[in-house]
Amino acid sequence: QKEVEQNSGPLSVPEGAIASLNCTYSDRVSQSFFWYRQYSGKSPELIMSIYSNGDKEDGRFTAQLNKASQYVSLLIRDSQPSDSATYLCAVTNLTGTASKLTFGTGTRLQVTL
Amino acid sequence: DTGVSQDPRHKITKRGQNVTFRCDPISEHNRLYWYRQTLGQGPEFLTYFQNEAQLEKSRLLSNRFSAERPKGSFSTLEIQRTEQGDSAMYLCASSFPGGQGGAFFGQGTRLTVV
Numbered sequence: 001q002k003e004v005e006q007n008s009g010p011l012s013v014p015e016g017a018i019a020s021l022n023c024t025y026s027d028r029v030s031q032s033f034f035w036y037r038q039y040s041g042k043s044p045e046l047i048m049s050i051y052s053n054g055d056k057e058d059g060r061f062t063a064q065l066n067k068a069s070q071y072v073s074l075l076i077r078d079s080q081p082s083d084s085a086t087y088l089c090a091v092t093n094l095t096g097t098a099s100k101l102t103f104g105t106g107t108r109l110q111v112t113l
Numbered sequence: 114d115t116g117v118s119q120d121p122r123h124k125i126t127k128r129g130q131n132v133t134f135r136c137d138p139i140s141e142h143n144r145l146y147w148y149r150q151t152l153g154q155g156p157e158f159l160t161y162f163q164n165e166a167q168l169e170k171s172r173l174l175s176n177r178f179s180a181e182r183p184k185g186s187f188s189t190l191e192i193q194r195t196e197q198g199d200s201a202m203y204l205c206a207s208s209f210p211g212g213q214g215g216a217f218f219g220q221g222t223r224l225t226v227v
Contacts, residue, residue: 043204049162054171100146100158102158103158106154
């Protein structure tokens with residue numbers, strides 16, 4: 001079982017719609033969760049972080065965390081063509097000094113006109 | 114520019130040669146990570162440092178790979194006797210202790226082994 005799993009996509013949504021990206025993780029002691037956006041040929045860019053159960057909103061982005069289900073998601077409202085990218089989910093735990101970020105393979109999002 | 118800086122941006126080398134990459138982290142960050150990414154995959158963890166101490170190294174990492182962070186500032190990643198399978202994007206990231214606030218990536222070094 002992979003530590004962090006994402007559907008590779010592509011996920012295609014029309015402009016203006018809500019894009020829903022999902023991620024599951026296997027390590028129950030994971031404590032911090034991040035979403036990164038990566039454009040083709042570029043490095044990952046941090047867009048959201050979430051540490052406690054529930055929702056966290058930042059502009060058009062909402063991150064949702066359910067630790068009991070080991071599930072984290074990212075909602076993008078009013079999707080724009082510029083949102084077309086690969087979205088990477090990353091998790092970390094703070095067991096002792098071990099806190100490397102572990103990434104999923106990413107979900108490719110395509111926003112169509 | 115106060116972001117993470119990597120050098121060089123691109124490197125083409127012949128199989129069997131040694132290569133070295135440099136990463137300068139965000140100055141306030143004492144944690145530094147190295148990742149490798151190939152097409153269609155997420156970043157694969159290689160190693161990380163807190164200050165000058167190398168805290169973890171991937172068990173999948175060949176002993177041809179070595180990283181240093183003297184004085185807890187910049188870091189170097191060296192690959193000895195490169196192989197075609199080493200061709201990838203090598204990413205450096207930095208963060209506050211414990212990864213708080215997430216890690217911020219540099220622009221990466223794209224390595225091509227011919």
